[in-house]
Amino acid sequence: MNPLLEKFNTKYTSSPFEEIKEEHYLPAFQELIKTSEKEIDDIANNSEAPTFGNTIEAMAFSGEQLDRVSNIFFNLNSAETNDEIQKIAQDVSPLLTEFSSKISQNEKLFDRIKTVYDQKDSLSLNEEQQMLLNETYKGFVRSGALLNDEDKKKLEKINMDLSVKSLQFGQNTLASTNAYFKHITDKEELKGIPEAILHQYEEDAKEKGLDGYVITLQYPSYLPAITYAENRELRKELALANGKKSFDGGEFDNQNLIKEIVKLRQEKAELLGYKNFADFVLEERMAQSPEKVFNFLNELLEKATPYAQKEIEELKSLAKADGIEDLQSYDHAFYAEKLRKQKFDLNDEELKPYFQLEKVQEAVFGLAGKLFGLEFKEIDDIQKYHEDVKTYEIVEVGSGKLEDGSTEKGFENLSLTTDNYQPSTNYKALLYADYHPRKGKRAGAWMTSYKNQYKKNGENSRPHISVVCNFTKPTKDTPSLLTFNEVTTLFHEFGHALHGILADTQYPNLSGTSVKWDFVELPSQFLENFCYEPEFLKTFAKHYQTGEILPDEKIEKLSQSKSFMEGYQTMRQLGFGLLDMAYHTKSDKVSDIKTFETEETKATNLYPSNPETAASPSFSHIFQGGYSAGYYSYKWAEVLDADAFQYFKENGIFNPEIAAKYKILLSSGGTKDPMELYKNFRGSEPKVESLLKRAFGE
Known part of the structure; x- marks a missing residue:
């Protein structure tokens, strides 16, 4: 029996991870693609006249089991992969691309869609139905439905090739990351690195059967080394290894893949009638055009450059005191940490004992309770894909508005209780929390979904959401302690999770995070702002051994430090944004990857470029993920989140009326134009x- 082909007979129809074996995937995909093709054929060949219900709505609910299995498989390919799963992914991706192409090129189906679309002004559709109809029609046109047969075949081949090459890019990056480690036996070489990190390096060495210490390119291992190691040569070696990921001409080199991917994307855009791939992508974004994106990025560049240059000058002064006349990029984190400590007397390792992972999670859960009336209960009757994963049942126990109607209440009782909220218990979602690095997990942090929310046959089918991070594992003596940057990372990903958890739409493809790509980062970046609010910090920043609250002066400095190195960070993000836009507006100029990257980011570079390193070959956001011609959206969303949080700040950061309006924005998913949603919230x-x-106090 193949569990992926059966109805999931589990609590909340959760994914039956413990029953799934690797050999189940390919047969399940093959069978479910056939089933889904039949569903589509039945819609296309329906003898009844096309209507919104029997065509547009029927399509929205088709392929449900295939979507579930795809979510399981590709999520695990990121969070718990192995050689066999990666091999299966290479086989499955072309099958799914081919299936998708068949749908988008089904002429009978498109004729029915077009018939309904042409009648849209005479149909009595509500706003969400209108959005679904528009998005469905546009989706087909953008997938080549209006092309002739020859061009349709060309597009199908391009999509197939892109699918395979993007997958290979990600696998190469992961393999290149895992291939490197630095083995050190002399502790003196690690001077400056905190003892807690050294313990982790010892554990990593033991895992490899080695004595001494091992540093890897995994973020929790790499970052402390280049931040605290006094050994400049070690910092240089690690930074060089990190910068050479998939850029060393070896087995996992991505340079040719980049050229092939951008060339294919350009061909796709031209085939569909667009000047370039950025034009194609941005038609479906808030920004709308490459010109608007370039203007936005260059406006910020002009503002940020003098601040960033001033910050680098401060670091150079510090470095000169150590006899370093040529400050390099691999020195940045070390001297930035020194300067931060000098300015704010803040040190990540001194702060970490106050940010125990479990307490930070409690705080973010409590925040969701305070704002939106949610309560989280850890449960053990849901199957997991790894023992590190924790599962939570989320219920809604109130509207998020306090009984007395106050906009501010004592923060000491931040965690939600049924005493101070209107009781209305109601299952809302499942949450999978997966926080620690392992060999089969890619680097970084992300939120994803195993099941979307939708309403069908009178039932509101609720979502299954996952938050995945790479925080330092607990040891036998010490719990998992987070840097402050990791604290904001958890809040960031949980902001995305809330977008999914609060989803309340009719159709799965308009639910949760199914919004315009430059709107999707608003909820995540918005939630980070709370980490800098002193009274909120006091509710959870407590020493894991003594229970002592982080001292007021530290909290105040932490709050002030929010804009520390903001110029540098802005320039770094702008560099990535401009590079992304360059790849997707100037694909014909991409001959040598390093030369192209250097030229397109020169206005944002604050340090000399190293000829042995390049960011592009491991720039997974745009070559594997969904941020191609969209990396600017991080900064775009920062404007949104800064403006949204300013609204709260002006009226009380827990103002229940504003929280209720914000909850509507989150729950609406992609049912409305995002600018309309934002204006409804903000005015x-x-x-x-x-x-x-x-950022700059302007």
Whole structure:
């Protein structure tokens, strides 16, 4: 029996991870693709006249089991992969691409869609139905439905090739990351690195059967080394290894893949009638055009450059005191940490004991309770894909508005209780929390979904959401302790999770995070702002051994430090954004990857470029993930989040009326134009001045 082909007979129809074997995947995909093809054929060949219900709505609910299995498989390919799963992914991706192409090129189906679309003004559709109809029609046109047969075949081949090459890019990056480690036996070489990190390096060495210490390119291992190691040569070696990922001409080199991917994307855009791939992508974004994106990025570049240059000059002064006349990029984190300690007397390792992972998670859960009336209960009757994963049942126990109607209440009782909220218990979602690195997990942090929310046959089918991070594992003596940056990372990903958890739409493809790509980062970046609010920090920043609250002066400095190195960080993000836009507007200029990257980012580079390193070959966001011609959206969303949080700050950061309006924005998913959603919440369009004020005090 193949569990992926059966109805999931589990609590909340959760994924039956413990029953799934690797040999189940390929047969399940093959069978479910056939089933889904039949569903589509039945819609296309329906003898009844096309209607919204029997065509548009029927399509929205088709392929449900295939979607579930795809989510399980590809999520595990990121969070718990192995050689066999990666091999299966290479086999499965072309099958899914071919299936998708068949749907988008089904002429009978498109004729029915077009018939309904042409009648849209005479149909009595509500706003969400209108959005579904528009998105369905546009989706087909953008997938080549209006092309002739020859061009349709060309497009199908391009999509197939892109699917395979993007997957290979990600696998190469992961393999290149895992291939390197630095083995050190002399502790003196690690001077400056905190003892807690050294313990982790010892554990990593033992895992490899080695004495001494091992540093890897995994973020929790790499970052402390280049931040604290006094050994400059060690910092240089690690930074060089990190910068050479998939850029060393070896087995996992991605340079040719980049050229092939951008060339294919350009061909796709031209085939569909667009000047370039960025034009194609941005038609479906808030930004709308490459010109608008370039103007946005260059406006921020002009504002940020003098601040960033001033910051680098401060670091150079510090370095000169150590006899370093040529400050390099691999020195940045070390001297930035020194300067941060000098300015704010803050040190990540001194702060970490106050940020125990479990307490930080409690805080973010409590925040969701305070704002939105959610309560989280850990449960053990849901199957997991790894023993590190924890599972939570989320219920809604109130509207998020306090009984007395107050906008501010004592923060000491931040965690939600049924005493101070209107009781209305109601299952909302499942949450999978997966926080620690392992060999089969890619680097970084992300939120994903195993099941979307939707309403069908009178039932509101609730979502299954996952938050995946790479935080340092607990040891036998010490719990998992987070850097402050990791604290904000958890809040960031949980902001995405709330977008999924609060989803309340009719159709799965308009639910949760199914919004315009430059709107999707608003909820995540918005939630990070709470980490800098002193009274909120006091509720959870407590020493894991003594229970002592982080001292007031540290909290105040932490709050002030939010804009520390903001110029540098802005320039770094702008560099990535400009590079992304360059790849997707100037694909014909991409001959040598390093030369192209250097030229396109020179206005944002604050340090000399190393000829042995390049960011592009491991730039998974745009060559594997969904951020191609969209990396700018991180900064775009910062304008949104700064403006949104300013609204809360002006009226009380836990103001229940504003929280209720924000909850509507989150729960609406992609059912409305995002700018309309934002204006309904805020009362006006977002202002870039909100971001400049937060970042630079302008």
